[in-house]
C-alpha cells in the first residue's frame with residue numbers, strides 16, 4: 001500500500017471531522033477504526049453541538065446545513081431539581097447548542113468521506129517511531145504499516161497513540177454513571193416526558209445525581225451517577241448482570257432517601273450499562289513533541305463529561321486541519337507544533353472544568369449548580 005501523508009487512528013467525532021476537513025482541502029489521509037464496520041457499535045447518547053466550536057467545524061466541513069436537518073433545536077431546555085423533586089430552575093431554551101444523537105453525527109460524517117478512506121476492523125495495538133523518524137503502526141489483525149508523515153491519535157480515552165508521548169493514563173474519578181432507558185412503551189414514559197420535556201432534567205442530592213435526557217427517537221436516557229469503586233461492575237461478588245439486581249442496588253444503597261418519582265425511574269429502567277468516569281490530569285498536558293505524531297480529542301485531553309468533550313474534539317480537528325493546510329504536508333512538524341501550542345491551554349481548561357463539575361454535580365445538594373446556572 002502506498003501510504004498517504006496522514007493516518008488518523010479512530011473514527012469517532014474527532015477522527016471523522018478531521019478526515020472530512022482534509023478531504024475538503026485535498027490532503028490525502030486514511031482512517032483506521034477498530035469497529036468492524038459502520039453498522040457496528042450503533043449506540044451512544046445525545047450530544048449538544050455548540051455554535052462556536054462543534055458547529056464551526058461542521059460549517060468548515062461543508063456539513064452545517066445537513067447537520068441542521070438532523071439537529072434538535074427544541075431540545076436545549078434544562079431543568080434542575082433536588083432529590084425530593086422540587087424544581088429549582090428551568091432554563092436553556094433557544095441555546096445555540098442543538099442536540100444530535102451520536103449515531104446520527106457519525107453517519108453524517110461518514111456519508112461525507114469516501115468509503116475507501118476508512119479501514120474498518122483495524123484496532124491499533126502499538127505505535128512506534130521507526131527508521132528515519134518514520135511512524136510505524138501495528139494492528140491487532142496482524143497488519144503493520146509505515147510510510148505516513150503524520151499519525152493523528154484520535155482513538156479516544158484509552159488511546160494507544162498516547163504512549164508515544166507520555167506514560168500518563170486516565171484516572172478513575174470515583175464516580176460511575178449507570179446508563180439506562182425509558183422507552184415510549186414504558187408505563188412511566190408520560191410522566192418522564194412531562195418532567196424532562198424535550199431537553200434534559202438533572203436532579204442532585206446526597207452526593208449522587210440523576211440525568212434524564214430525551215433522545216432522537218423520543219425515548220429517554222437516564223444516567224444514575226453514583227460514588228462506587230472503579231471495578232465494582234466488572235469484579236463484583238454480586239451477580240449484577242440482571243436488571244432487577246441493579247435496580248435493587250440503586251434503590252437500597254444509593255437512592256433510598258430520594259422521592260418516589262425518582263425511585264420509579266429506577267424501578268422501570270432497562271438496559272443498564274456502566275460508564276466509570278475517568279480523566280487525565282492537567283499535569284499530563286504539555287508533552288514534548290514527537291516527530292510524526294500528535295493527539296486530538298479525548299486521546300489528548302480526556303475530561304469528566306462537562307458538555308464540551310465532543311465540541312473540543314471537533315475543534316481540535318478544525319485547528320489541526322487548518323495548520324496542515326497552511327504549512328503543507330512537507331512541513332507537518334511546524335503544523336503540529338503550532339496546533340499543539342494552541343491545544344494545550346484548551347486541554348488544561350476542559351480537564352480543570354470537568355473536575356470542578358464533578359464536585360458540583362455529585363454534591364450533597366444542588367445549590368452550587370443552581371448558582372452556576374443562575375449566573
Ligand SMILES: Cc1cc2nc3c(=O)[nH]c(=O)nc-3n(C[C@H](O)[C@H](O)[C@H](O)COP(=O)(O)OP(=O)(O)OC[C@H]3O[C@@H](n4cnc5c(N)ncnc54)[C@H](O)[C@@H]3O)c2cc1C
Pocket residue numbers: 009010011012013014015032033034035045046047048122123124125154155156157158159160177275296297298299305306307308309310311313
Ligand atoms: C457517559 C458519557 C456522556 C457524555 N456526554 C457528553 C455530552 O453530552 N456532550 C459532550 O460534548 N461530550 C459528552 N461526552 C464526551 C464525548 O463523548 C467525548 O468527548 C467525545 O466522544 C470525544 O470524541 P473522540 O472522537 O475524541 O473520541 P471517541 O468518541 O471515544 O472516539 C474514538 C474512536 O476511536 C476508536 N478507537 C479506540 N481505540 C482504538 C484503537 N486502538 N484502534 C482504532 N480505533 C480505536 C473508537 O472505536 C472510536 O470510534 C460524554 C462521555 C461519556 C462517557
